[in-house]
Amino acid sequence: MEANRKSRLDLDKELRELLGSNNVYFSPPESISLKYPCIVYHVDSIDTPKADNKNYFLNKRYIVTIIDDDPDSGEFDESRGLFSLVEKFLMHFPLCRYANHRVVNNLNHDTFYLYY
Secondary structure (H helix, E strand, C coil), X not given: CCCCCCCHHHHHHHHHHHHCCCCEEECCCCCCCCCCCEEEEEEEEEECCEXXXXXXXXXXXXXXXXXXXXXXXXXXXXXXXXXCHHHXXXXXXXXXXXXXXXXXXXXXXXXXXXXX
């Protein structure tokens, strides 16, 4: 297995820093009351490339959702051309793909697939 693979707790720390708050939730139960803006994430799949009939390494894919009542939430960084938290997220994580945007109960949900 790859020696310098980062842990889920490393990802959690990066998400908190990117959001600028502790409103980051890993697979939260329905009984948890979310505080917005927030990031909710969970493991979606684990790729296991093989070599010599063994798993060569593990590559976890997470589904990450930014939830906020403001579609442009986050601090702007106009010097880098970033105008929303969504754009900051995409620029911060190179192994990330934007999946979709939806509005549920007047809250904006931007979802990503993230390999970490």
